[in-house]
Amino acid sequence: MKYKNLFKLICKTSAIAFGFSALFFSSKFARANELAPCSGTGTTYGDFSNDDACMITPSDQMTMTIYEMGICTANPLVNTPKVMSYANCVQTLSSPAGTSVDLVASSQINLPPAAVRPANDTYTHAYIIIGKTFGLKGTYTISGETWYSKNDGEATKTQASYSAFNDNLNAFSDNFPAAADYGPQSMGTGSVQALLIQSDGSRATNTGNVDKVVGVFSANPGNEVIIDESALGLNVELKVVNAGYTVSFETREAGGAQPAGFSSGPFRPVFSVIK
Numbered sequence: 001m002k003y004k005n006l007f008k009l010i011c012k013t014s015a016i017a018f019g020f021s022a023l024f025f026s027s028k029f030a031r032a033n034e035l036a037p038c039s040g041t042g043t044t045y046g047d048f049s050n051d052d053a054c055m056i057t058p059s060d061q062m063t064m065t066i067y068e069m070g071i072c073t074a075n076p077l078v079n080t081p082k083v084m085s086y087a088n089c090v091q092t093l094s095s096p097a098g099t100s101v102d103l104v105a106s107s108q109i110n111l112p113p114a115a116v117r118p119a120n121d122t123y124t125h126a127y128i129i130i131g132k133t134f135g136l137k138g139t140y141t142i143s144g145e146t147w148y149s150k151n152d153g154e155a156t157k158t159q160a161s162y163s164a165f166n167d168n169l170n171a172f173s174d175n176f177p178a179a180a181d182y183g184p185q186s187m188g189t190g191s192v193q194a195l196l197i198q199s200d201g202s203r204a205t206n207t208g209n210v211d212k213v214v215g216v217f218s219a220n221p222g223n224e225v226i227i228d229e230s231a232l233g234l235n236v237e238l239k240v241v242n243a244g245y246t247v248s249f250e251t252r253e254a255g256g257a258q259p260a261g262f263s264s265g266p267f268r269p270v271f272s273v274i275k
Helices: none
Strands: 006-010 053-056 059-072 089-102 121-123 125-131 133-137 139-144 147-148 167-168 179-184 190-197 212-219 225-227 233-239 245-251 256-265 268-274
Touching: 133 139, 133 256, 139 256, 147 256, 167 256, 225 268
Parallel strands: 006 233
Antiparallel strands: 053 245, 059 089, 059 125, 059 133, 121 225, 125 212, 133 167, 139 147, 179 190, 190 212, 233 268, 245 256
């Protein structure tokens, strides 16, 4: 059966059950292992304390630049410290200049097609290379009051100051070389690892030479991408429901904690085979 050489990016907030899940975390308000979706209706200042952080859906903007995607039959993150090896991977997207996407504003974007059809196989891992900068804009309502993002990422109750801002991911912790990689962390359907890289693709050695972020997704049994004769192409959905945007908190004089700022948070790529 002829392969359509199709790779579409579906940027929408509906959930589907198939594929890989992944996270990228901000260094600005980072306590990545503690992030969870924010509480829903009824959330009050008293529900949070100083330095808490949680995830929300970005309401107006979440932009990023995608450079490359691929699927692999083995984990491409190898050695200690971690580096990328593409020996067991097939590139499904190459965009050297980068393809900018807005996961809030866009419903579907056609990405550049794969150069070759992936061989029939079971692909247990996938990777995505994106720019380190996220463009964000969004609000959070707590105790009946709405907080807005400012142009520096801080939170304000002044609607006139509502603005988009850029969040740069330059480290996963305080100290290099360990700060260049993250994970693995379980995400239900699989686990995630990430690596900060320089412009030549090698592991970043300090915050000043971070150029891009590599996310590697490892699927649990039953969630792999299986390419066989019936496969016509591959879709990837980037989900940002209660994800993609992080709000952090600081202690307020009246008790509890109030929003202090916003930053990039987890988004979930989900790959599915077109048949």
